[in-house]
Amino acid sequence: RAQVLDIAKRTADLVKLGREITADDVVLIEDYAYPVYGVPSEETKEAIRLVGRLEGMITDPVYEGKSMQGMIDLV
Incomplete structure (x- = not known):
């Protein structure tokens, strides 16, 4: 939490x-x-494929991909 802050x-x-x-x-x-x-x-x-297809974003499967999955779920 401290690092993120x-x-x-x-x-x-x-x-x-x-x-x-x-x-x-x-x-x-x-x-x-x-x-x-x-x-x-x-x-x-699936989140990685979705943002790659729709936004042209390349994300890694460890941090960005899992974060993107969470962001998509929150939306």
């Missing part, structure tokens, strides 16, 4: 967000860290 604060400064990022802004959802570290689930692979 630090990254978010530095990013906010870089993009001149105009407001302070606090610990309350950080929400960690760990539901997508399956089946094991470094192995993408079928849902993660």
Whole structure:
């Protein structure tokens, strides 16, 4: 949580967000860290294919792919 907060604060400064990022802004959802570290689930692979097809984004299956799966589920 502390590492994510630090990254978010530095990013906010870089993009001149105009407001302070606090610990309350950080929400960690760990539901997508399956089946094991470094192995993408079928849902993660589908999310990777979807953003590749629709947005031309190339994502890795460990961090970005699992994060994208979570983002798609939240939308």
